[in-house]
Amino acid sequence: MPYIAVDQLSKTFTVRKKREKGRLTREKTAVHALQGVSFSVEQGELVGYIGPNGAGKSTTVKILSGILTPDGGSALVGGRVPWQNRKEHVRRIGVVFGQRSQLWWDVPVIDSFSLLKDIYRVPTEAYQKRLAELTEALDLAPFLRTPLRLLSLGQRMRAELAGSLLHSPELLFLDEPTIGLDAVSKLALRDFLKYENEKNGTTILLTTHDMEDIAALCRRVMVLGHGKKLYDGDLPELLSRYDTQRVITLRYDGGAALPPLPDGCQVSREGADYKIAYSPQALPTARLLTLLQSAGSIRELTAQPENIDHLIAAMYREMGL
């Protein structure tokens, strides 16, 4: 029996629009946030959950954390139905919303933590141990006694993360945890998530738009679009499907012209620069380079690095999102 079992989950919101002039009633539209989504996650997995804005990611997280009741389908988390018996369920999960603070704004971080200890009824000994572990792993010591409002975004995120893990949840939902963080903070956060997942076996479901996060952390990824699950499986495999094109830019000495290239290459010209898009499967890079060199001496050549965001954009386009 998987740890999270979601079957045919659906949720529809009714959105009332502003009344149009000259009409008595307001128009209502049904927004199908989720339409029959099914998946399962094993204990200890670290799964990425991606999709464009409005795909239904947050709705899924809200249902699985017991905030929302679905209209149809079933979901079991650790054998519990999340929206029934809310208190019993939330005791065992942790949720971090990147955009929403769970700690108290004007009080020192440590005071917030100690109140959370009371809220979750964590025994003092377990709390001390966990706090020490998190302080060490997330490097909280320098600002533990500083009010939250004086922290930088990166520090605040670390504090938030610690706050949601104090009660040692078995499942952690992360909703865009790296939003707005600088490179160093992002890396530190990723390292920590890996550590928490491996050391404590915490199951993690990570929602994000930052593909680097996913690539660094998750082997498995689920793609959601328009309330439906579009892909569920290996991240490298997903990427290889869309990773079909490479682009290089080059300039010749003395403005020599391009040699004729095989079919399937798209060439565009900007001043003296040529931009060539080709598919390495059809035309190996070595052969292309030989061809190019035969036309003259190359002064500059840049290969555009593989960009995961481009791949995802291509994928969303193809899936019609």
Added chain:
Amino acid sequence: MNTVKLYLRSMQMLMKSQLQYPVSFLMQTLAQLVMEGGEFMAVLLIVDRFDHLNQWTPGNLYFFFGMMSVTFYLTEIFGRGITGNFPSLVRTGQLDTLLLRPRGIVTQVLCSAVDPRRVACVAVGVAALILGSRQSAVQWTTGKALAMAEAILFGVLLILGLFLIEAIFCIHSVKSIELVNAITYGGRSACQYPVDIFPRPLRLLFTIAAPFALTLHVPSAYILGKPLYGWPAWTAFVSPAAGGVLFLMLYLLFARAMRYYRSTGS
């Protein structure tokens, strides 16, 4: 007991955070003093022109005013989460955060805010009570003190209950409904005077729908030695419970409404 401890710890922490801005806190407390003091001044000036209002002397009226002030503003200090904060909790989606914690929602909402500035208003209320009981020559007994404590306690619950109505509307419509203010703030303004000076429809409203008369006026009248409608003395100890009943009913309705809660944003 754990819930009470949690509430007290939250209050302590929130007080601390309010005091992070000491000057602002002081100024606002002062402003509250001026506001509520002005209100009492107005009552003093008006009441001073009459010998009596029905059977009530000016001193009696000050006492009624004091009871309402103390009760209402104690509610605002300790129940700020419900009396003031709830609509914004819903609108900003902060309520989601509360739902993610293994505690009751009303408990957590109560733990989410405190408004110590209102202590100035309570002080004005206490002054009115002292002045009122002096002028009315109240002979204090243990029974009377008990009746007063009970009235204030149930009065706080009553007012919390009335504010829960607004919270319930809020869950359904996201925006707060100002109409409910008619019986919360409106009730406060009207019921700082004893209910029997009002015409029948208002008397019914404040006895049955929003039972300020039962929770505050009956015991106050007993303390002043002029039983409301000539009711026997024991009613002063029983009727305030109406506030508790109202709170309980609305608490249950609130819990029901929470099942229909849909959060905002992502």
